[in-house]
Amino acid sequence: EVQLVESGGGWVQPGGSLRLSCAASGFTFSSYEMNWVRQAPGKGLEWISYSSTSGTTKYYGDSVRGRFTISRDNAKNSLYLQMNSLRAEDTAVYYCARNAPFELFDHWGQGTLVTVSS
Amino acid sequence: QSVLTQPPSASGTPGQRVTISCSGGSSNIGSNTVNWYKQVPGTAPRLLIHTNNQRPSGVPDRFSGSKSGTSASLAISGLQSEDEADYYCAAWDDRLNVYVAFGGGTKLTVL
Numbered sequence: 280e281v282q283l284v285e286s287g288g289g290w291v292q293p294g295g296s297l298r299l300s301c302a303a304s305g306f307t308f309s310s311y312e313m314n315w316v317r318q319a320p321g322k323g324l325e326w327i328s329y330s331s332t333s334g335t336t337k338y339y340g341d342s343v344r345g346r347f348t349i350s351r352d353n354a355k356n357s358l359y360l361q362m363n364s365l366r367a368e369d370t371a372v373y374y375c376a377r378n379a380p381f382e383l384f385d386h387w388g389q390g391t392l393v394t395v396s397s
Numbered sequence: 398q399s400v401l402t403q404p405p406s407a408s409g410t411p412g413q414r415v416t417i418s419c420s421g422g423s424s425n426i427g428s429n430t431v432n433w434y435k436q437v438p439g440t441a442p443r444l445l446i447h448t449n450n451q452r453p454s455g456v457p458d459r460f461s462g463s464k465s466g467t468s469a470s471l472a473i474s475g476l477q478s479e480d481e482a483d484y485y486c487a488a489w490d491d492r493l494n495v496y497v498a499f500g501g502g503t504k505l506t507v508l
Contacts (some may be wrong), residue, residue: 314497323399323483323485323499323500323501323502324434324436324442324485324487324499324502325499326487326496326497326499329496329497338494338496339494340494340495340496341494344494374441374442381430381447381448381451382432382444382447382448382453383432383444383447383487383488383489383497384432384434384442384444384487385444385447385453386444387441387442387443388441389440389441390441
């Protein structure tokens, strides 16, 4: 069974940093592209970052480019999101989501809440 | 402001057929496939339709998708109470620095 489990969320002050993790199991992690998608309270879904299978190709949404960094460790079956210079508008539930061939975001984790507030 | 446009709400009675539209542009829906997700509040989204009209295993055939030009639709027939949720469309986007476009979501109410 495919499982994605996020961790690392919590409360942080504006300007602070946080590192999210996504532990994958039930599939060959190194063969799948991965993403981070977030959802602000009461709002819709927003894609924020993509990683190729090897981690060499990365994309970012305009709202996080230059502040967030996606990475992965295929040996540890894990995806990461390093978030720096956090702002109040980064408050959201952060999901990791897998891409399957022809299927965008075919599996999602349960999400981890990040709250940026003073 | 979402890249793809969905109606904010839709409703229907049990047994009815409802459709949810998703409008985009040439860089996303016009040149890439459309995916649909269902999200019950407080839970993670779930893939409902991929490649415009394909259902992953386990998704009832009451759910169907279609695409024409730069627009797409999700249809739900035989509406059931458990269909009450938020529905999102998404598509890859060919524009530099966009990658994926989401719709703003449609809240479906089963009356």
